[in-house]
Amino acid sequence: MRIALDAMGGDRAPQVVVAGAAAAAREGVEVLLVGDEAQVRAELARLGADLPVWHAPDHIRMEEAATEVRRRPQASVRVAMELLKRGEVQAVVSMGHSGATLAAALLVLGRVKGVERPALLVEFPSLRGRTFLLDGGANADCRPSFLVQFAAMGLAYAEASGALAPRVGLLSIGEEEGKGNALVQEAYPLLRAALGERFYGNVEGRDIFLGTTEVVVTDGFTGNVALKLAEGEARVLLTWIKEALTSSFRARLGALLVREALARVKARVDPAQYGAMPLLGVEGAVFIGHGSADALAVKNALLRAKAMVEAGLLARVRQRLSALHV
Amino acid sequence: MRIALDAMGGDRAPQVVVAGAAAAAREGVEVLLVGDEAQVRAELARLGADLPVWHAPDHIRMEEAATEVRRRPQASVRVAMELLKRGEVQAVVSMGHSGATLAAALLVLGRVKGVERPALLVEFPSLRGRTFLLDGGANADCRPSFLVQFAAMGLAYAEASGALAPRVGLLSIGEEEGKGNALVQEAYPLLRAALGERFYGNVEGRDIFLGTTEVVVTDGFTGNVALKLAEGEARVLLTWIKEALTSSFRARLGALLVREALARVKARVDPAQYGAMPLLGVEGAVFIGHGSADALAVKNALLRAKAMVEAGLLARVRQRLSALHV
Structure with a gap:
């Protein structure tokens, strides 16, 4: 191979x-x-x-x-x-x-x-392991049918990654059916019909890191904003933690002892760990x-x-x- | 009062x-x-x-x-x-x-x-202070003219907060004009015409935490996803850091010394610090x-x-x- x-x-x-x-x-x-x-x-x-x-x-x-x-x-x-x-x-x-x-x-x-349209799959670290989100930016404007295809491809990827019965969440701004923008409202019943029990329903921004579902589908605009926001936030939080750990003699002393433990957290959120996005x-x-x-x-x-x-x-x-x- | x-x-x-x-x-x-x-x-x-x-x-x-x-x-x-x-x-x-x-x-x-439509303003902590983003979720679907009004209201809020010459970034998925979804592509020239030099151009997800511009405008769907993603990520990263700091005797000892410094970082990203969103x-x-x-x-x-x-x-x-x- x-x-x-x-x-x-x-x-x-x-x-x-x-x-x-x-x-x-x-x-x-x-x-x-x-x-x-x-x-x-x-x-x-x-x-x-x-x-x-x-x-x-x-x-x-x-x-x-x-x-x-x-x-x-x-x-x-x-x-x-x-x-x-x-x-x-x-x-x-x-x-x-x-x-x-x-x-x-x-x-x-x-x-x-x-x-209809290929999509990029983005991997986020989550409390439960990993969340696979698509589209990560290949399609800025999407039709509802695209999201159904993204969901099917996301399930295939999650299964290839070892997930046993992955589910798909539709990224929205409220959990109930009917919440969200026009795209989400049209995609919801299509996802329910196409995926049955594999469709979890709506998820919100916080669910990506909480790992509520293994797969999250959204348009490529929102997905790419989410990806870059998450990278930026991780970078800034780690910068602040580094600053905090050198802010006093006491903190610098403690930092020597916690350095290894914090490096593991940093590695967990480091984009380099993920290498590249599959184009599905x-x-x-x-x-x-x-x-x-x-x-x-x-x-x-x-x-x-x-x-x-x-x-x-x-x-x-x-x-x-x-x-x-x- | x-x-x-x-x-x-x-x-x-x-x-x-x-x-x-x-x-x-x-x-x-x-x-x-x-x-x-x-x-x-x-x-x-x-x-x-x-x-x-x-x-x-x-x-x-x-x-x-x-x-x-x-x-x-x-x-x-x-x-x-x-x-x-x-x-x-x-x-x-x-x-x-x-x-x-x-x-x-x-x-x-x-x-x-x-x-045309009121908007919620969300405050994010940033490397340069604070970033004001709107719409935070009042309008899931927006027309380009809404974004121009959001920009004007965001500038007013930033100025009321003490910013001297705030600028507005249009949230997109690429820095150049022409990158983004249909809404962003239509809004870009309107923002340029309405705001002149106060319009910075496109910004990306990472710019929210970097603080590239004081004000960021986007539709209420993307804005609300960004808000909740940022909250979820902060919560999960801090959970991992807490876990890392109790993972060994050495780390626990260091944690005693860095606790205060880390509490300051936590306070910086704690949504309670911001209290509530203005409805502009x-x-x-x-x-x-x-x-x-x-x-x-x-x-x-x-x-x-x-x-x-x-x-x-x-x-x-x-x-x-x-x-x-x-």
């Missing part, structure tokens, strides 16, 4: 990306680096690592339009998708231009039957990471992609979606 | 509400308790406090419809609004049914000229709190209402809105 990694994608590519690939390879992931061969080999040499490279002379830069993938078949992210399409790799991971990665996946792989609803296993990813995030993205392919993610997504149309 | 407090509003009314009123009175707030006189006087006697009471024999319960205020003129929240309308008090604070409070304010006070865009100073408010939240809501009336909040809101129509 081999995973193609867009070696040119990300703010600090190829350095950080190649370093993450080397770390994942040491943990048993078979990685194929896709990008400018000379640059990638130079990085590999610097690290003393030896990984296969597939040459792609072009790549889509962060400031370019996503639609560029249509007219640039030699771009690394597009070449990676072609390798996936041909079965030469079983997954694609990109920390690069997320719009371009989405566009390349749609162009080359196409959508799973029954999916395209005909292949595709994972999209932060452009600002570090080597740990790249490594974790590759480990996660491997685990999900092994858990039969794509087949589960297809099955859950086809069950919607029985 | 006198403030009417709905003594019957909130999950633990009148006990907690009267206790908060007594605490605020000790700090110089002139409070008029509006509610069932016998019940309220019994609470006052229990506390050994002596505050004026305005009898209102009825009140809207949490599980009742907001529209009940129309046909129940003796309900405490409606009586409080009538007192404000007649100038017998200068502000109303309610920790009760927020929909009913909004309905009563609209019915009795009406809207400020130029406002109605013809009077109205503040709506959490039903789950404790006495500290009630006291802080009253102190905040007093400070805002003294800062000329309503006149500032009227002025900022009329400036939109020059």
Whole structure:
């Protein structure tokens, strides 16, 4: 089982990306680096690592339009998708231009039957483990039917992650049916009809961290705001805690003793732990990471992609979606 | 300057509400308790406090419809609004049914000229101080023009709070103009035209806690999700930190030394610090709190209402809105 990694994608590519690939390879992931061969080999040499490279002379830069993938078949992210399409790799991971990665996946792989729009799945840490939220930002404006498809894909992902009987919450601003905006009010009965007992009903913002349901569905605008708000809040709270722990001699002394314990909390909320977001609803296993990813995030993205392919993610997504149309 | 407090509003009314009123009175707030006189006087006697009471024999319960205020003129929240309308008090604070409070304010006070829909203002702690976000949940579905009015009201509130040259960010999922959902894309040029340099442009979820702008505008659905997500995340992170600090003998020892420092961080993110949300865009100073408010939240809501009336909040809101129509 081999995973193609867009070696040119990300703010600090190829350095950080190649370093993450080397770390994942040491943990048993078979990685194929896709990008400018000379640059990638130079990085590999610097690290003393030896990984296969597939040459792609072009790549889509962060400031370019996503639609560029249509007219640039030699771009690394597009070449990676072609390798996936041909079965030469079983997954694609990109920390690069997320719009371009989405566009390349749609162009080359196409959508799973029954999916109007693919969605990004975001993982939040929660009191009960993890909450999977989608859409994390692929679709700013959604129709109610999209949310039903997001729910089916979220259930498939949760099951592939080991959840036994996951349920879906519809993100809203009140628990009762009828609360929320027009989209939520229209989606509620559709979700009830499509998912039956697997639909929990409405959940609120606080339920994401409480872990009330394993899966939460919302439009990509609200989902992306939630993702970035959560990251910002964690960063700011940890900054304040760090300040508080150096605010007096007494606190500094105590900080020495609690440092390890607090580092574990920090790791729990660190976005790098999650590596990359799966793009669900395209005909292949595709994972999209932060452009600002570090080597740990790249490594974790590759480990996660491997685990999900092994858990039969794509087949589960297809099955859950086809069950919607029985 | 006198403030009417709905003594019957909130999950633990009148006990907690009267206790908060007594605490605020000790700090110089002139409070008029509006509610069932016998019940309220019994609470006052229990506390050994002596505050004026305005009898209102009825009140809207949490599980009742907001529209009940129309046909129940003796309900405490409606009586409080009538007192404000007649100038017998200068502000109303309610920790009760927020929909009913909004309905009563609209019915009795009406809207400020130029406002299509009143909005709730939420205060977030930020790296730079505070971020004022609106709408916090009064309007689940918004038109672009609403966001312009929210921006004007947010600027008025920030100025009343002492900000010298506050700016407004439009909450979106990408910094560049053109990123976001349909609402944001339509609102962007309207905000630019109406606010000029006071409009910062798009901000993202993380900017709320970073404090990139003093004011953030969004629809009431996204705003309410953001508010509740932020509360849930703070609660969960602090739970994990508490767990981490009792996870070993070493950590427990350190925890004794850092306890005070961490309590300050907790206080900074505690929703009770903020007391209540101002309802902006109605013809009077109205503040709506959490039903789950404790006495500290009630006291802080009253102190905040007093400070805002003294800062000329309503006149500032009227002025900022009329400036939109020059």
